[in-house]
Amino acid sequence: MNLALEAIWNVIARIPRGQVSTYGDVARMAGLPGRARQTAYALRNAPENMHLPWHRVLGAGGKIVFPKGSAHHREQARRLRSDGVPVKDGKVPPARLMDVDKF
């Protein structure tokens, strides 16, 4: 088993509804500073049965990383709004970003 991946999955699973985080922050909170791409990898390879809130993970600054207009992009925006998170032009207000310290 890969400890790093599980740490990342664990962090993502704890992101509360109505809030979001970023690849970089998730990695940092998982004890892997500077490894945003590892978060991306973990997300991409997450088992479906885990039901992770993957849509609450955004790029730096709160923007959806999927190409604008892509199916993934629309799906993520849809889920976020379903969470009550406002999405404007592929981005989310900074206030919605989870506080790393409180976590």
Added chain:
DNA sequence: GAACTGACTGTAA
């Protein structure tokens, strides 16, 4: 082990 790849990021033009 070299070369690529990518659901990333920060800087610079």
Added chain:
DNA sequence: ATTACAGCCAGTT
């Protein structure tokens, strides 16, 4: 605001 590009680093060829 948008685009390019160089760092980044684990995983895959």
